C-alpha cells in the first residue's frame with residue numbers, strides 16, 4: 001500500500017508540469033501558473049494583470065509574489081486556499097478588502113507586503129484584520145492610511161519586528177497605536193503629516209531600536225527618553241527644539257538625523273550618550289552654545305560624524321570640541337564663519353575630514369600637535385588671502401587639500417627659509433597628493449613650489465595670466481599624474497612637461513597656446529585636452545610620440561590648418577585615439593568660406609589645390625610669355641619702320 005502511494009507520488013511529480021500545461025490551456029489566461037516563474041517552492045507572478053493567485057499553486061509554496069497585479073479583494077480564494085506561505089508580496093495591487101482572519105492560520109507567514117494598495121477603504125469598515133500570528137515584517141506604506149487606521153492591522157501582531165507606515169497620512173501617534181505590537185524593533189513613519197506624538201506612545205516598545213520620523217511636521221521634542229533607541233531620524237520636519245529628558249540614564253542612541261529643520265539651538269542631548277552620528281545640517285544654528293553649568297555638561301566621547309553645514313554659525317569656539325575625542329568627520333561648510341582656530345595641543349587628534357568650504361573664512365590657524373590625523377581639508381570658496389606660510393606642514397597626515405576660490409599666493413622655496421608674508425608654502429608636505437588651487441588669482445608659480453610633496457594631482461586652472469617658472473614643477477617628475485591648467489590665458493608653456501614621467505592626464509583647454517608642449521617617446525600621456533586654443537599647426541613628431549599612449553584627445557575650437565596637418569588628421573582618422581569633441585574639431589581651408597570638420601578632410605582636397613596652383617602657375621607663365629612675345633613683336637615692329645625709314649632715307 002505504502003509503495004503504491006510512493007509510486008503515485010513519483011508519477012504525480014513527474015506528470016505535474018504536464019498537468020500544469022494542460023490546466024494552463026484549459027483555464028483563462030490570468031489563472032496560468034505557467035506565466036509565473038516557479039523556483040523550487042517560490043512562485044513569482046509579478047505584473048500579469050492577475051485578480052488572484054493561480055489555482056494550481058504547487059503544494060507547500062512558501063513565497064508568493066503577486067506584486068503589480070489587479071487583486072482587489074484579498075480572501076482565501078484569492079490565495080488559492082493555501083496557508084503555508086512564508087512570504088507574501090501583494091505590493092501595488094488594488095486591495096480594498098481583506099477577509100477578516102485570513103492570516104490567522106498562516107503560522108509560517110513572516111513577511112507580508114501590502115504596500116501601495118487601498119487599505120484606507122478597508123480601514124473605513126473598522127474591522128480588525130485579525131491576528132498576524134507570526135508576521136515579523138509588515139509593509140503598509142502608501143495606502144492612504146490616516147490616524148488610527150493602522151490600529152486595525154496592528155491590534156494583534158505579537159511577533160511584528162519591522163513595520164513600514166511610510167507615505168501615509170497619519171497626523172498623530174497615540175498611546176494605543178503600537179499597543180498590539182510589542183515586539184517592534186524598527187518603525188518607518190517617513191513621509192506622513194505627524195504633528196503630535198502622545199506622551200508614552202513608544203514606551204511599551206522595549207525592543208525598539210530604529211525609528212524613522214523623517215518628512216513629517218513635528219515641531220519639537222522636549223522629553224526624549226527612548227533609552228534603547230539606536231537610530232532616530234527626524235530629518236525634514238519643522239523641529240525648533242530637541243531636548244532629552246534630564247536624567248542620568250544611559251542612552252543607546254547612535255545616530256540622530258535632525259537635518260532640514262528649523263533648529264536655532266544645538267540639540268540638548270542626554271548626558272550619558274554614545275552618539276556616533278549627528279546631522280544638524282540645514283537648520284538655523286547661529287551658535288553652538290552647548291554648555292550650561294559644568295554639572296550639566298554633555299560629553300560626546302563617541303561622536304565620529306558631525307554635520308553642521310548650511311547653518312548660520314559665525315564662529316565655533318575651540319571648547320566646543322574639548323569633549324569630542326573620537327570625531328572623524330566635521331562638516332561646517334556653508335556657514336558664516338570668518339575665523340577658525342584649533343590651537344590646544346592634542347585637540348581633534350582623530351579628525352580625518354574637515355569641510356569648511358563656503359564660509360567667509362579669512363583666518364585659519366592650527367597649533368602644533370593638533371589635527372594629527374587630518375587627511376582631507378576642504379576650504380573651497382572662502383576669503384583666505386594670508387595664512388601662516390607653514391600651516392600645511394603642520395598637518396602630518398594631510399593628503400588632500402582643496403583651496404579653490406580663495407586668494408592665496410604660493411611661496412617660492414627660498415622664501416621658505418625666512419618668514420614671508422602673503423604666501424603659503426606647499427613644499428615638504430610629506431603626504432600631500434591632491435592639491436587644488438584653481439581660481440585663486442595666482443600670479444606666479446615659483447621654482448620648486450612643490451618640492452618634497454608627492455603630488456599626484458595638481459589643479460591650477462582659472463588663474464588668469466599665471467606665470468609659471470620653468471622649474472615650478474620640478475620634483476614632481478615621478479609622482480604627478482593629473483595636471484590641470486584650464487582657462488589660464490597662457491600663450492606659451494615654458495615649463496618642460498616631458499620630464500613629468502608619470503603624467504597621464506593633462507588639461508590645457510581654454511588658453512592661447514599656439515604650439516604643443518614638447519613630448520618625446522617616453523611620455524605616458526593618456527588624455528590630453530587642447531580645446532579652445534590658438535593651435536594652427538601641430539608638431540607632427542610630438543603627436544607621433546604621444547600616439548602610443550594617448551587614448552583621449554580634445555581638440556575642438558582651434559584654428560587648425562587643414563592642409564598643414566594632413567599627417568595628424570590621418571592619425572586621428574586611423575588610430576585608436578578617441579576624440580570626444582570631434583564634431584567641433586574643424587580646420588581652415590582656403591577654398592572653403594567656413595571651417596571644415598576634420599573628418600571630412602581628404603588628402604585630395606589639399607592635392608587638388610596643388611594641381612590648381614600648377615595650373616595657375618602655367619597660366620601665369622604662358623600669359624607672361626605671351627606678353628613678352630607681344631612686346632617683342634611690337635618692338636621689332638616699331639623698329640622695322642625706323643629701319644624702313646632709314647632705308648627710305
Ligand SMILES: *[C@@H]1O[C@H](CO)[C@@H](O)[C@H](O)[C@H]1NC(C)=O
Nearest residue numbers: 072073074075077096097099
Ligand atoms: C470580497 O469577497 C468576499 C468573499 O468572496 C465577499 O463576501 C465580499 O463581499 C467581497 N468584498 C468586496 C468588497 O468585494
Ligand SMILES: *[C@@H]1O[C@H](CO)[C@@H](O)[C@H](O)[C@H]1NC(C)=O
Nearest residue numbers: 110111136137138161162186
Ligand atoms: C528588519 O529590518 C532590518 C533592518 O533593515 C533587516 O536587517 C531585517 O532583515 C528585517 N527583518 C525582517 C524580518 O524583514
Ligand SMILES: *[C@@H]1O[C@H](CO)[C@@H](O)[C@H](O)[C@H]1NC(C)=O
Nearest residue numbers: 190214215233235236255257
Ligand atoms: C533620514 O531620512 C532622510 C529622508 O528620508 C534620508 O534622506 C536620510 O538618509 C536619513 N538619515 C539617515 C542617517 O539615514
Ligand SMILES: *[C@@H]1O[C@H](CO)[C@@H](O)[C@H](O)[C@H]1NC(C)=O
Nearest residue numbers: 286287288289290291292293
Ligand atoms: C552660552 O551659554 C552661557 C551659559 O548658559 C551663557 O552665559 C552665554 O551667554 C551663552 N553664549 C551665547 C553666545 O549664547
Ligand SMILES: *[C@@H]1O[C@H](CO)[C@@H](O)[C@H](O)[C@H]1NC(C)=O
Nearest residue numbers: 281307309329330331353355
Ligand atoms: C558634509 O561633508 C561631509 C564630508 O565632507 C559629507 O560627507 C556630507 O555629505 C556633507 N554634508 C552635506 C549636507 O552635504
Ligand SMILES: *[C@@H]1O[C@H](CO)[C@@H](O)[C@H](O)[C@H]1NC(C)=O
Nearest residue numbers: 309310331333334355357378
Ligand atoms: C562639503 O560640504 C558641502 C555641503 O555644505 C557638500 O556639498 C560638499 O560635498 C562637501 N564636500 C565634500 C568633499 O564632502
Ligand SMILES: *[C@@H]1O[C@H](CO)[C@@H](O)[C@H](O)[C@H]1NC(C)=O
Nearest residue numbers: 464465488489490491492512
Ligand atoms: C590673454 O592674453 C592676451 C595676450 O596673450 C591678452 O591680450 C588678453 O588681454 C588676455 N586676456 C585676458 C582676459 O586677460
